[in-house]
Amino acid sequence: MKTVAISILGTTMDRRGKGEKRWDKWRPTISMCQHDDLLIERLELLFDNHSQSLANQVTEDIARVSPETQVMHHRVNFNDPWDFETVYSNLLDFARGYDFKPDREKYLTHITTGTHVAQICLYLLTEAGYLPGQLLQTAPARRNSNQPGEYQIIDLDLSKYDQIASRFQKEHQEGTIYLKGGIETNNAAFNKMIAQLEQVSIRSSAPILLTGPTGAGKSQLAQRVYALRKQRGKLDGRLVAVNCATLRGENAMSALFGHKKGAFTGAAANRPGLLMEANNGLLFLDEVGELGLDEQAMLLRAIEDKRFMPFGSDREVRSDFQLIAGTNRDLSQQSRAGLFREDLLARIDLWTYQLPSLKERIEDLEPNIDFELETFSGKSGYLVKFNKAAREQYLAFCRSPDALWTANFRDLNASITRMGTLADGGRITVAVVEEEICRLRQKWQSAPGTELNPSALIERLLGHDSTKQMDYYEQLNLANLIEVCRSCHSMAEAGRKLFNISRERKKSSNDSHRVKQLLEKHGVRFEDIKATL
Template identity: 45%
Template sequence: MMTNQQPNKTAVIGFLGTTLDNGFSETRWQRWRPTVSLGLHDELLVDELHILYSTRDKRLFKIIVDDVAQVSPQTQIIGHHVALSSPWDFAEVYAELYDFVTAFDFQDSTDYLLHLTTGTHVAQICWFLLVEAGFIPADLIQTSPCPRPDQTDPQGRYQVIDLDVSRYDELRERFEAEKQQHWQTLQANLVTQNAAYQQLISDIEKVATHSTAPILLMGATGAGKSQLAGQIYALKKAKASSTAQNKYTLDKFIEVNCATLRGDTAMSVLFGHVKGAFTGAASSREGLLKSADGGLLFLDEIGELGLDEQAMLLTALEEQRFYPLGSDTPISVSFQLMAGTNKDLRQAVADGTFRADLFARLNTWTFFLPSLKDRLEDLPANIDYELARLGSEQQQQYRFTSEARALYETFATSADATWQGNFRDLTASMTRLTTLAESKVIRVDDVQAEIERLTHLWGLSNSLSVTNHVNNEIINSLSNKKSDLAFNNQFIEQASWALLSIYLDEQTLTDIDPFDAVQLAYVIEVCLQHKNQAAAGRYLYANSRDKLKSPNDSDRLRKYLMKFGLRFDELDQESSID
């Protein structure tokens, strides 16, 4: 059966024009005013008009509200107060607008237009940047008065501008290149709440800017060694370019995973070969060490190198020269070295699989990177980072519903989340969630499916029991909140959403207010702790019962639950699932 799909609503967002919208006498109707003109076009039907204004412009805002209501009665006008001490201060304006758009509840069923005509030039630039960065899913609309001699026409003209950001790829690449060249600190590019990791990054930053000795990054697979190596290179390059007579121009960053190198191939890839050096060597090969001359070489998983390759690498480091395979002529090189490994090289030395002299050469600056499990306080920030990164790649804006975010974070920080692949697992998880999310919104069902995928990938025995265990942890945390004086308010809200996701359908979860969510979660918790509805009702209404002539606690509780489509016996059945 065919159904008629309702067309999307149209919403316009913009500043109140303190100059162009100004006017209090009846003569104001004889001239063009940009905000009012939005409601005067028959072909532009505005369902919602969001106006940003300051306290000092309340009177003008009220006039505009009344005037728009006269010309476009169907338009709902929503005012948003903004506090700007200086509308020409870029940092202040951008921060205020960023806070506004990140808190704004953009709906998939609404088409948004951003009104650029009103507001200062600084505000217009900030709007443009926020749209281009994907924070505002909107096209731009520009209004203007009619040209002479019709400039007194209050309707004026308008133009909708669809930003094709692909046209700005060249500019984006240039800005990115300039940003890489002018990196000043590692800490500015790595967000962390972990004190130990902050100190680690601070130490690495000092070493990277003051030493050319080898750096060894140790940590589990997926802990971020390769990413950090790239950031260290960017910092070193910026330092080298600003230092006169630096022998390392660092215009090259050569990276290789040593785990992919085996036998003669390893020798050839690293040190090169001459023609005829071995069967199949039909031509000469330069090798990565030569390619890295004057730059930085990152050998990831260096613990996988064979002993022969280790010996040649040590020679190249100490003598700054080496012999390609089949050659009697040494090659002179000068490069900085970084290495990464997930192995305990000290144990490898003891086992005879890694040379003690090479380890001593590498061990000048050794840093141990913590795993994701050791940095769980950074997980929310890394989720935001992945959403932004994936959104930038796909030119989309992805987001969680609040209850889906709470459920994902609760699972991700629980004992069941092993994160065996560390940040690689998180990156893969976020990639799956954003790829499968309908309308770019990640919902509870998406998260529940992803939890099952992760628990299966990690080889946990029963993904369903893990999901239920997470829900039980939430319920237990809520049950113990009275005795936990340090209980975090944010977790209470997140836990409430996660608990409600067990019992409420998606639409009800979307519509429920945060206040009702916390209250309902508490009521459900009490119901789960009592054998019948009457007992739960007596507990919940213990203080107000005496004020009623005919108290019926069970009936009051029944009516309360019915508001959300719930029944006590259904809650009891749900809670018995293991």
């Protein structure tokens, strides 16, 4: 691995006179490159606009004593080099913008030069992982020594510095907001989960399991975890995402682990596979419960040993990747049924996060609507907004029992997209909202497995407060009565269904009247029931 040093130019200690006399005194940046047992192959030299000539001189001198060292110049201007906030901010910007490659390069942060404030900031950034690597401290040689100086490499033990963790609260908050897509959410449980996930994303490379219903945002969250880790220098590979439901048979083995040419009919060339493509990066396996047992066994070994055998090969390959798995299934239940390996489940559920549905996070509805509007406006190139009445009507429907949100945030995204497309002049009107509400009702009524529970049915007609005053037994009876009425064109037809036996024993029967009496007992009208269709 290459050794790369990051150092601030010492405007005092590196400036030791002109001509050859400058070699008579110890200069820390030059000395750093003069040790036989420490080869600095690249030096990232930081200085401000006023120090270019000194930086050029130091670069020339390093070329004389260490021709193998490549010196790269970086302009970092401190308006006040003794102001902690300014110095820290500028150095943090440098760290975030630098392309670290920790799998191929070893980094040393030189903390001898610069102001004491700068040295402290470099220490903190290294301790926090923004500057990955170790600290390098240099000093003049001892008296009567012919050495160019002394140096010490300091390996930080992060567990000893819990007291300074508060210094990074701002970065923690920024990371948390980023994982939420910039949406200021209000659901306490969700916010607590995301706050912990931000910590895990930065501090751990262990597998993460994201569970939750379809459309809850598992894929988007996995992408943000990847981006956050890359931003903090925790990985430099790519994000590789695949829906395991699309992988079947030989294709699954080949897609995940690769294959050798000729491994099976149609294998005309070598294929690296998704695990190899994710080397030094992140692999997101959505719907991991759809994988076959053979693929699960190979995946387990790849997670534990970072090694696996491509299909048709007799030689193992290595890939160092982090895994995020997603599923809307109960993997524990699948494991008990023999459909998912118990040992694999134990390996991937170290960090498990259950993403709630939209209905479980209904207090986050408004900020998500605003986010979807902003996203649509950015893509369409024009600003889209609700007028006041339209927004109130849409929010009232979205929070009502009628709004099932079967596809969760995907439903919301599609709804905003439709209304934004139909909004003349970028204004979503009441008419546009009413059309969208009808469309959503029709969609959810025709979807399988979306039958309303008794309380939801009755709340449509009587409201929340009245429904809560009823026994569950009463709710069941009234809900069944409502369902029959909804399926019939008239009260007479409903009566014939409801009283199919007793009406035969009567000489004359007024089926409509009997239905009307039952409904009026609860303050419900047949016309109101039909209006809810």
